[in-house]
Amino acid sequence: MNVLISVDLEGVAGIATRQQIHPGGHDYPIARALMTAEANAAVAGAFEGGATSVVVNDSHGSADNLLGEQLDRRADYVVGDPKPLDMLQELTPQTGVVLFVGYHAGAADPAGVLGHTYSGGAFTDVRLNAGSIGEAELNALLVAAAGVPLGLVTGDDVICAVAEKAFPGVVTVPVKTARGRTAVRSRHPAAAREAIAAGAARAVANASCGAVRPLAVPSELVIEADLRPSGAAELVALVPGTERTGARTVRFQAAGPREALDVLIVWSALTSHYSSR
Numbered sequence: 001m002n003v004l005i006s007v008d009l010e011g012v013a014g015i016a017t018r019q020q021i022h023p024g025g026h027d028y029p030i031a032r033a034l035m036t037a038e039a040n041a042a043v044a045g046a047f048e049g050g051a052t053s054v055v056v057n058d059s060h061g062s063a064d065n066l067l068g069e070q071l072d073r074r075a076d077y078v079v080g081d082p083k084p085l086d087m088l089q090e091l092t093p094q095t096g097v098v099l100f101v102g103y104h105a106g107a108a109d110p111a112g113v114l115g116h117t118y119s120g121g122a123f124t125d126v127r128l129n130a131g132s133i134g135e136a137e138l139n140a141l142l143v144a145a146a147g148v149p150l151g152l153v154t155g156d157d158v159i160c161a162v163a164e165k166a167f168p169g170v171v172t173v174p175v176k177t178a179r180g181r182t183a184v185r186s187r188h189p190a191a192a193r194e195a196i197a198a199g200a201a202r203a204v205a206n207a208s209c210g211a212v213r214p215l216a217v218p219s220e221l222v223i224e225a226d227l228r229p230s231g232a233a234e235l236v237a238l239v240p241g242t243e244r245t246g247a248r249t250v251r252f253q254a255a256g257p258r259e260a261l262d263v264l265i266v267w268s269a270l271t272s273h274y275s276s277r
């Protein structure tokens, strides 16, 4: 039972502000430690639940947040970006189950703590087949396309509610309750970690006995994004296959979840480039 744990930062217990999630923010060092400790809780739970190997993928920002020296030594970890599978690097058809730790709601969600989809600077909304999505939903499709079940989602109450609806059989662990885009009522980090370890153990056990199954991938995948900077759409529409459908809106029909992700990453990079000129 090989387990892949994708760890983001916005959904970690105690995290609510931008100061905490950007390198250079005065509370960022504390946030990195909280993120690392939640990753460890998930690793410990995964082994408890029957994992034989665990790899942790750093999935926040430039993916160099986890404090390697403090990570559970039984797990390998992936650091740095860009990498082909982004938040899911090391996902293979041999992966037994994937766990999302520290996840958050999407850009268009009115309630999620620190909600965004891939890049808050680039996208004000990302839609898949006309419905707004966040990173969890698109990553879940990549997991599904590999024929692997998604076992666990942890984060605020908002992303947990999204996950319960979108991913049948998934275990959710809400570690905090949204009180605003940059405000939460959080569980104590130690209590959150206990709950995450228990959730990870249950998720891995569920995957071992087939209680959670790989999700279905829709046959058609139309990805759309509303770009934050006005004018960026002209540049982004130069990407082959990308169609500009509004002043700030672009659209692409993807052959699969991986292509949808690739296109989003390119759109985001081009939009950042446009903004920085």
Ligand SMILES: [Zn+2]
Residues within 6 Å of the ligand: 008, 009, 010, 059, 060, 061
């Ligand atoms: Zn993040």
